[in-house]
Amino acid sequence: MLVLQYVPNPTWGNHIPIFQNSGLEVRKYRYYDKESSDLDFVNMMKDIKDMPEGSIVLLHACAHNPTGMDPTLEQWKEMSETIKKHNLLPFFDCAYQGFASGDPNTDAAAIRMFVEDGLQPMVVQSFSKNFGLYGQRIGALSVVGATEEEAKRVVSQMKMVVRPMYSNPPRHGARIVTTILEDPKLTQDFLDQCKGMADRINLMRVLLKDKLTETGSTKNWDHISKQIGMFAYSGLSEDQVMQMRENQHVYCTADGRISMAGVTSGNVDYIADAIHDVSK
Ligand SMILES: Cc1ncc(COP(=O)(O)O)c(C=O)c1O
Known part of the structure; x- marks a missing residue:
């Protein structure tokens, strides 16, 4: 069947x-x-x-x-x-x-x-x-x-x-x-760490969006902070992703999906500049 x-x-x-x-x-x-x-x-x-x-x-x-x-x-x-x-x-x-x-x-x-x-x-x-x-x-x-x-x-x-x-x-x-999961204290640790991780990612989303605006990008990046979970579906084309790989050595999947787990307060400026550079 x-x-x-x-x-x-x-x-x-x-x-x-x-x-x-x-x-x-x-x-x-x-x-x-x-x-x-x-x-x-x-x-x-x-x-x-x-x-x-x-x-x-x-x-x-x-x-x-x-x-x-x-x-x-x-x-x-x-x-x-x-x-x-x-x-x-x-x-x-x-x-x-x-x-x-x-x-x-x-x-x-x-x-x-x-x-x-x-x-x-x-x-x-x-x-x-x-x-x-x-x-x-x-x-x-x-x-x-x-x-x-x-x-x-x-x-x-x-x-x-x-x-x-x-x-x-x-x-x-x-x-x-x-x-x-069988130990209440360990479960609470897991829940706390899970929340800490998700909150950090959300903070990075807002930061990345703000930095993109600061670079002078006129594109709408609201979806970056609206989306949830581990990924930002940036909207970059495959061509732009390849350019960013070759020129700035910033790596994401060919469909423009950025792993937000890899974005930190230390590299967010560099990433925002790279995105702006290939998308302006
Ligand atoms: C939607 C989805 N399902 C399943 C998996 C794979 O899970 P696992 O690492 O348990 O194979 C992934 C990612 O790796 C995923 O994104």
Whole structure:
């Protein structure tokens, strides 16, 4: 049976090959309007309504990569109702929990809303970023079952899929996360550090935007501080990105996505000058 997998346009580059390699036919739904550097909510809803029943729709749970633009809670509500009405399977990718608001609990709001609304989402979670455990390959796949019996069947199917792929997952990273989340003091440390990290990124966003204005740039950079999460989707073209690499040795992905984690009070002036230089 042909199953359609819808992903936002744009999305994290690896989503497409991952789903294709799983035998799904990948299609895109409109998500972001480059002209206004904003969420293209009206067209996204149109596309969702056009998806055939039974299709899987990939949603970034928070801090959308690469755009940094998330739906509001009201918009999530509309999406949840439409996805339910059209019998689609919501598939959340949650790779930046804590990066959007600074609080991992707040950032889980959309997933919780979908479950409360009676949907049965699948959720993939990564702890690479929010626990700084990139090298440990630590994440989780959660599926909401309608009944205990259904959940058991899903787990049994999953075991059949993973057994010939990787047999058993690595344990070390999972133990680190478990140790932290089972201890109230360590959990509080994690929450505090997560907030500190998100606040620093937001500060750098404002600083980068202000510095761009100071350079004399006449372009509108409001989206830099409006976006959330780890990335600034700058709007630079591939050509401008290449120029910035070659001339100023400032590196970002070809789609103009800047990792805000790499912006500091020490290099923000240099980066703003480089961006202005290639975009004026
Ligand atoms: C949206 C998204 N999902 C998943 C991942 C990968 O997570 P992991 O490091 O757990 O493979 C990333 C980034 O690396 C990402 O941006």
